[in-house]
Amino acid sequence: MAEKKQKVIPDEYIPEVASRVVTIEGSDYLVENDAMYTFYERSMGEFSPFFLAIRDEKKILGCKCTKCGIVRVPPMLTHCPDCDFAPTQPVEVGQVGRMNTTPPITYFATSLFLHIAPYGRGRVILEGADTAMSVNLYTTTGILVPGLIKKGTEVKVIFKGERVGEITDIFCVPTSELTPDQITKKGLEESELNWATPKEPVFPKASEEDIAIYKQSLKEMQALAAEMSKSKRARKAIEGWKRDIAVKTKAGEFAMCINDGDFSIEERRLGSPDFVMACEDPKTLLDGLSYKGAITDSVIMKKLWISKNMEFNTIFKLDRLARFLAREKKEAAKQ
Amino acid sequence: MAKKVGIVGAAVTPFKGRWYEKTYYELAQMATREAVKDAAISIKDVDAAFYSIYNDIFERTCIPEHPLHGIIGMQHKPGIRISCGGATGAYTISAAHAYLAGERFKIVLVLGVEKATDCFDFLSMSATPEVIKAIAWSGDSFFEQKLGWSASDSYAEVVLGYMDEHPGDLKPEVTAQISSQLSKQARTNPYAQRQFDQVTPEEVMNSRYIVYPFKELEICVYSEGAAALILAEEETAKAMAKNSGKPIVWITGLGEANEHSFAGKNQKDMSRIMSGHLASHRAYDMAGIEDPVKAIQVVELHDAFVHELEITLAEFGLVPLGRADSLIEEGIMLPGGRLLVSPSGGLIYCGHAVGASNIMSAWSARKELIERNLRTAMVHGTGSTVAQYMACQILEHE
Numbered sequence: 001m002a003e004k005k006q007k008v009i010p011d012e013y014i015p016e017v018a019s020r021v022v023t024i025e026g027s028d029y030l031v032e033n034d035a036m037y038t039f040y041e042r043s044m045g046e047f048s049p050f051f052l053a054i055r056d057e058k059k060i061l062g063c064k065c066t067k068c069g070i071v072r073v074p075p076m077l078t079h080c081p082d083c084d085f086a087p088t089q090p091v092e093v094g095q096v097g098r099m100n101t102t103p104p105i106t107y108f109a110t111s112l113f114l115h116i117a118p119y120g121r122g123r124v125i126l127e128g129a130d131t132a133m134s135v136n137l138y139t140t141t142g143i144l145v146p147g148l149i150k151k152g153t154e155v156k157v158i159f160k161g162e163r164v165g166e167i168t169d170i171f172c173v174p175t176s177e178l179t180p181d182q183i184t185k186k187g188l189e190e191s192e193l194n195w196a197t198p199k200e201p202v203f204p205k206a207s208e209e210d211i212a213i214y215k216q217s218l219k220e221m222q223a224l225a226a227e228m229s230k231s232k233r234a235r236k237a238i239e240g241w242k243r244d245i246a247v248k249t250k251a252g253e254f255a256m257c258i259n260d261g262d263f264s265i266e267e268r269r270l271g272s273p274d275f276v277m278a279c280e281d282p283k284t285l286l287d288g289l290s291y292k293g294a295i296t297d298s299v300i301m302k303k304l305w306i307s308k309n310m311e312f313n314t315i316f317k318l319d320r321l322a323r324f325l326a327r328e329k330k331e332a333a334k335q
Numbered sequence: 336m337a338k339k340v341g342i343v344g345a346a347v348t349p350f351k352g353r354w355y356e357k358t359y360y361e362l363a364q365m366a367t368r369e370a371v372k373d374a375a376i377s378i379k380d381v382d383a384a385f386y387s388i389y390n391d392i393f394e395r396t397c398i399p400e401h402p403l404h405g406i407i408g409m410q411h412k413p414g415i416r417i418s419c420g421g422a423t424g425a426y427t428i429s430a431a432h433a434y435l436a437g438e439r440f441k442i443v444l445v446l447g448v449e450k451a452t453d454c455f456d457f458l459s460m461s462a463t464p465e466v467i468k469a470i471a472w473s474g475d476s477f478f479e480q481k482l483g484w485s486a487s488d489s490y491a492e493v494v495l496g497y498m499d500e501h502p503g504d505l506k507p508e509v510t511a512q513i514s515s516q517l518s519k520q521a522r523t524n525p526y527a528q529r530q531f532d533q534v535t536p537e538e539v540m541n542s543r544y545i546v547y548p549f550k551e552l553e554i555c556v557y558s559e560g561a562a563a564l565i566l567a568e569e570e571t572a573k574a575m576a577k578n579s580g581k582p583i584v585w586i587t588g589l590g591e592a593n594e595h596s597f598a599g600k601n602q603k604d605m606s607r608i609m610s611g612h613l614a615s616h617r618a619y620d621m622a623g624i625e626d627p628v629k630a631i632q633v634v635e636l637h638d639a640f641v642h643e644l645e646i647t648l649a650e651f652g653l654v655p656l657g658r659a660d661s662l663i664e665e666g667i668m669l670p671g672g673r674l675l676v677s678p679s680g681g682l683i684y685c686g687h688a689v690g691a692s693n694i695m696s697a698w699s700a701r702k703e704l705i706e707r708n709l710r711t712a713m714v715h716g717t718g719s720t721v722a723q724y725m726a727c728q729i730l731e732h733e
Contacts, residue, residue, distance in 0.1 A: 015457040022355045029355045033457075036395050047477055070600060074478050082601050100598055101605040102499055104491030105547040106483055110468035111456035113483040121482045123492070123598050123605070131599030134479045146547050151499040168481050240460030294543030294551075313459050319543045319551075326538075331531065 008039060013111070044165070049090060050075055055165040058187030060095060060157060062129050063088035073129040094127030095157040095186055096175060102150045103137055107296060108316055115310040118300070120144045124155055124172055136171040140195050143309070145300055149174055156182070159189050201305050203280050206251035214251035217282035218267060224289050225256075225265045228321055233328045235261035237320040245314070246273035249282040258314070263321065275314070276307040291326035294319050337436035341572040341583035342730070344374025344565030345698040350528040350558040350686035352452060353462070359394055359450040360406055362561040366691075367407045367446060370563035375579035378408035381565070382440035386416040387427035387447035389689035389718075392469040394450060407446070420473060420718025421486075421637060423447070424562075424693025425726035428714070429589050431566050432728075441571040447691035448561035466557045474720055475596065487546040487554065487640070489720045494548060494642040496605030501657040507548075509660040510641040511539035514553050514683060516669065517638070521680025524699070528558050528686035553641040558686030562694035584701045584712075588624065588729030590617025596720050603721055608643075610725035611650035611717065618713070622729040627652050631729075633703050633712035634674060635696035638681040643722065647715065648676070651727075678703050692716070697728070704732035 019032040044051050053059040063075035067086035073093055079085035103122025106113070113119070123132030135157070137149055149155065155172035163169035173193065175183050182188055206214070228234040238258050245256040246269065255270045256277070257263070279285055284303045288295035295318050298304040306315065346369030348362050357365070371378050384407065386400035396402070400416040417427040424447045431445045456465035467485055474484030498505055515536045521527040534552055542551040566586070567575055576583045592613035595602040603609075615627070624630045631653060638644035645659035653674060654661050662668045668676040679685040679699035682692055693716035700712035711731050718724040 012458060024355055027356070031355065034395065036392060044477070072599075076597065101492060101496035104488045104495060105544075106485065106488050107543070107547070108545040109464065109483060110471045110485055111458060111464035112468055112471070114459060114464055116483070119483055121479075121484065121488055125599060129599075131597060131602055134475075134482055134484070136482050151496075166481055167478050291538075291541065293541050296543035300544065316543065323542070323551075327532065 009037070046078055047074065051165040051167075053092075054159070054169050055163045058159045060093050060126060060170075061090050062093045064091045070130045071128060072131045073126055073133045076131070091128070093129045095188070096183060097124040097126035097129070097155060097157075099123070099149060099151055099153045099155060100125050100132040105144055105146060107300070107312065114313050117309070117312050118144060120149060122149065126157070134167070136168070138171055138173055140173055140177045140193050142196050142198065143300065143302070145302075156188065158193065159187055161189055161191050198305075198307075200248075200276065200307065201278050201280070203248075203250040203278075210251040214249060214282050217286045218252070218254060218265070221282075221286050221289055222265045224325070225263045228263045228325050229261070231325050231328050234263075234321050234324040237324050238263060238317050241314070241317055243274045243311075243314050244270050244272075246270045246276045247285065248276060248278040250280045251282070258317070275311045277304060279304040288319065289322050291322040295322075338438055339569040339585060340432050340435045340566055341569070341585045342564055342697065342701050343567050343572050343575045343579065343581070343583055344370045344376070345563065345701055346370040346373050347526045347562040347691070347695050347698050348560045349526045350560040350688055350691075350695070352528055352556065352558065352686075354450065354559040359399070359448050359561075360402060362450065362559065363403045363446055363448040364407055366448065366561035366563040367444060370444065370565050373579070373581070374565040374575060375581075376442070376565070376575060381409070381412070381442050381444045383413040383415070383434065384409045384444045384446060385427050385431040385434075386414065387424045387445065387690040387694055388416060389418055389420065389423045389449060390451075390469060390473075392472060393454065393466075393689075395453065403446070403448075407444070409444070419716075419724050419726070421639065421689060422693070422716035422718035422724040422726050423690050424696070425637070425714060425716025425728065426591065426724070428564070428566075428586070428693065428697060428728055429591055429726050432586055432589055435566055435568045438568065440568075442565065442567045442575075445564040445566060445694060446561070447563070447688075447694035449688040449690040450559045451557045451688065452559055463557065479720075484720070485546070487549060490640055490643055490722060491546045491549060493605055493608060493722050494640065494646065497607070497642075497646050498548070500606040504657050504659050505642050505645055506660055507540060508536065509663045510553055510645070511536035512663045513641045513644065513668070514539045516663075517641075517677055517681050518684050520678050521684035524679050524685055526560075526695075527680045527684055528556055529680065529684045532684065548642065549640055553683070555639040555682035555687040558688040560686065560688040560691050560695070562688075562691040562698055564694055564697055582705055583733055584704055585731045585733060586728050587731045588618035588620070588622025589727070590614040590619075590621065591726040592617070593719070593725070594721070594723045596723050598721070603723070605721070608646055608650045608717070608722045608725070610722060611647050611715075614725040614727045615651040615713070615715070618727040618729050622731070624711075624729065628673075630711050631713050632673075632675060632709045633678065633700055634676050635679060635700040635712065635714050636677050636681060637693060637696065637716045637718075638677055638683060639687060639717075641683070643717070644676070644681070647717065651713070675703060693726075697730070700730050704730060708732070
């Protein structure tokens, strides 16, 4: 089995030794880059058979109480807490199951998971089990959207090709996206699935009206961008952040540039953008920047396409930019 | 017979998104100074300290309370730290109460402090992803952390479980109205992190999803701050009240419950917050409350998520399970309604400085009881994965 050759803490997460001074009401405060870290050589103890069975045999193990017969997956534990600690025995369970409840979908993740958002995590009760196991949930059709996987949805355990003996060696997809053979096959691997490849959308030819809407929307977005760059609060939303984004719409392409507090929108093509956004109607983006609906939601609802999922983080910053400007305007209007 | 216990002093520091100007040492001392001043006593009169600090990683120190003990004037006296996830503050009040009721001490300090947003993610150049990562180390480390477990996604599991059973409840337009109402309530709380951030239901609806089904303006903000209570047993409390001129707010009921942290048969029922049901009803029993709908006038909730606020009030029996939207649809929590819910603005608008949050709630509930001349309030804390932990207190104004 191949082993992952990567650092326990990837280099990109580690800041340099540095400090800065923050001045508040004339007083200086020292702020230092720092970390609190501990390394482990951690034993999986009584869970070792469970993780080894996933890694080496593509099997899911549970434990069965010798007294009440309840089957717990994951195998919690060697003795049953409901039967005055009667011993349990390992049992293999099925690789198809049903969702215990509708799973949440995380769009704004912790710093360790920002690059895989959006993702679903839910609990599946596998055939032969009585308790639910947490799993990551994916769809082979693109971004996981609310409503696709619900309570009772039948899902199948999929094994990754390279397994290291962790719970992330497996995940689930709805069986409705699989063939009958795939559903019955034990140890089905990720590479055997038919994953949809994200493709940049192709828009129909723009009409005169579309061009007029595009020009007007662009003008309004440029005005908003100028306001955002001047707003102390809005600038905070994109502090320390740099991105050049190519935005493609039905009637034209423009550049959206974020540069450590500065935000600009210009009608030009970028040679090498950090990523591409594509939306048929530029008003989708205009509404987002005007705080009339979140840009995040436009991505989720497939009105706006982004070329890199990990740039969800930039989308969040754009939503925050819109909210901070709207809030500043609201407060100014009250005064 | 256990001794009666009352709140005789309380204080909070401003809750802020970032306190560059103070470390958690100074925040803790600020709240202590103000609490003893409120109780009109010297710190020398206090017999023991009960520390409410949730997460060592936030404070960047294991045993984060040890540097506090001397600098708050408690040298040579007992000090105990409680850490129970989000329910840390409420559980700390319970622990302090038990020591006083058991006549171990006469006067104690309950001190909550948290400094969350020193955490910083240098990749996204923002604090929040690192703050929620620091919390995410609280998830089960064998099976769930590596899947992207977070506090929000684990509470969302419970909310979605409830919505599976009650599809007509927790309507987005109602959760948006509740958030808007809480924002208005924060306006009169000078310590609130978002005192001037009043939002309309439309703005809440337009805010982005963080974790489905939670939107940005339906989730608490992480704060830095401290809060403190001075508790005393009956005779001492009465003498102190005479001296301070401030009425005593008695803690007449307490209840706690922790659920299983995994779901399925004989384990956690995801459609319920049973910890809330059990803890609240244990507190009602102790306080002799037969009909909470009639008795409870103020609830200061650990309302980290609007949806969880609704389910919790249903588990408390203050609205029916499956009809939590009556909070708005029947005007129950609207101005003039029968229940004052999180008058401080709650954790979404006052802020969530975890160890200090439930202490802030008790501070606010006491203030409301005294200022509005009401009789009975309830304070609550919830925490850990899937709303596993719960502690509740009933406060009564004499």
